[in-house]
Amino acid sequence: MVKKEWTTQGYIDEPAPAGTDLSAEIRKMCEQKKAVILAHYYTRGEIQDVADFIGDSLALARKAAETDARIIVMCGVHFMAETCKILSPDKKVLAPDLNAGCSLADSCRADDLRKFKDEHPGYKVVSYVNTTAAVKALTDVVVTSGNAKKIVDSFPKDEKLIFGPDRNLGAYINSVTGRQMLLWEGGCHVHERFSVAEVVKLRQSHPGAKVLAHLECKGPVLALADVVGSTAVMLEYVKKSADKEFIVATEAGILHEMKRSCPDKTFLPVPPEISEGSLGCSCNECDYMKMNTMLKLYNALKYEWPVVDVDPEVAREAVKPIERMLSLS
Structure with missing residues (x-):
């Protein structure tokens, strides 16, 4: 009891x-x-x-x-x-x-999504899996970062779509499909902190390293990456790659599995950008x-x-x- x-x-x-x-x-x-x-x-x-x-x-x-x-x-x-x-x-x-x-799931409340749908009649809702059950209940189809492009491509080209809650993932899918989905203004607080400047610094000090970035990162960070995708995509890549050093732009917990799977390889976590006036947190981990x-x-x-x-x-x-x-x- x-x-x-x-x-x-x-x-x-x-x-x-x-x-x-x-x-x-x-x-x-x-x-x-x-x-x-x-x-x-x-x-x-x-x-x-x-x-x-x-x-x-x-x-x-x-x-x-x-x-x-x-x-x-x-x-x-x-x-x-x-x-x-x-x-x-x-x-x-x-x-x-x-x-x-989850900061990403919390950025899209069911009541807010319901109101947004009412304001945009005729739109289908594509929701990232990082959402509450209540938001999923208002959704037409759920996607993961790994299958989002394929699922979005399954809709007719003229279908009106709302994509949420991750604006970075949605923007990437728009860029590779030529769509103009309406994007919900949500994001992951960990992935939002990764910056071009920090990736560039690591690349300069480790010129031979491959850069891996999760699709929840901002577009400019993705543009610098050799591999963009889900955690599963990144894991599969490091296992098969002949390269020995990797710069990783996602939550640092993934490094545990990367090191376990590839003990002979080196993995460098991208630190978050410290903004002026911030508390100085250099953490690239999810407190939740x-x-x-x-x-x-x-x-x-x-x-x-x-x-x-x-x-x-x-x-x-x-x-x-x-x-x-x-x-x-």
Whole structure:
């Protein structure tokens, strides 16, 4: 039984017994409770190491849906846990910390999108997967950074489209398709901080390194990259490439998997640009992703809380654009 005071902070911070091997206990509970742990590439390295599956959000949710697990623990951010629940309505979905949100998902509220749709009748909505269940429920088709171009290309050339919430991804898709989709003004606070100046500095000091940039980065940063794409695209590239040094413009958590997969190669994270008057943060990490800790994961499994649920009516609508995407991929 979860103590009442824990429910007000969104996670359980009860200390583990002295001497507890958290990794071993987490794996033991997974076996006992028939649970699977999903870890996004941007989570802490120790979280990725203890997980059953690591990857991007939608791929993880689909993988979990294919298992016979009773419990899914999503170590990522809140909208990812919602997606797991949408695709696995009969499974219990846990999130180690309910406060782990997403600046990109938060930039597009369902009420705001509904109003925007009303102001633009006749437009179809294409939504990036980094959105809440409520926004997905207002969407015609969901896309990932990996399949966005293909999905957008599936619409007639004269189709009126709204793309959201990531303006950088939307602008890139407009540029490679010749479309003029209306772009929602949203963005990821981590990827927004990467700048041309910082990429240039690293290139000057490492002239032989290949530059990899996530599609959530700004256009000028993408223009400097040798490879642009999703985290999965970047991972596949470094595994197959004969090059030994890479400059990486995305959340730094991905370097853990890159180093694990290619221990003989060097990966250089692009630091964010420090603007005048800022607090001086040089962090290229997502604070929300890092809210997932081993202790929170341990307690989430132990007490089977916090639980993430999605209103059944919202879930029924939200699954439709995901299914449409899968049919077009």
